[in-house]
Amino acid sequence: MDKKPPSRWGTCCTQVAAFIRKEALFSTGDRVLVGVSGGIDSVFLWEVLCALGESLGIEEVIAVYVDHGLRP
Secondary structure (H helix, E strand, O other): OOOOOOHHHHHHHHHHHHHHHHHOOOOOOOEEEEEEOOOHHHHHHHHHHHHHHHHHOOOEEEEEEOOOOOOO
16 A cells, blocks of 8 residues: 655655644554545545555545546
């Protein structure tokens, strides 16, 4: 599951990880469910959480497709 984020993501991943730790969003061993609609923002969030998973103590990151019904 855990992989190194691309170098171009460095600052963003650092900021996301810092926010997650500051707000104590996850506990060690948590499984995290990410709603992914296919848009760039949700796919990026999923990729970042996968890349940071091990360092944040996340057991598993699971993507679930979400159709918001906004597009024809």
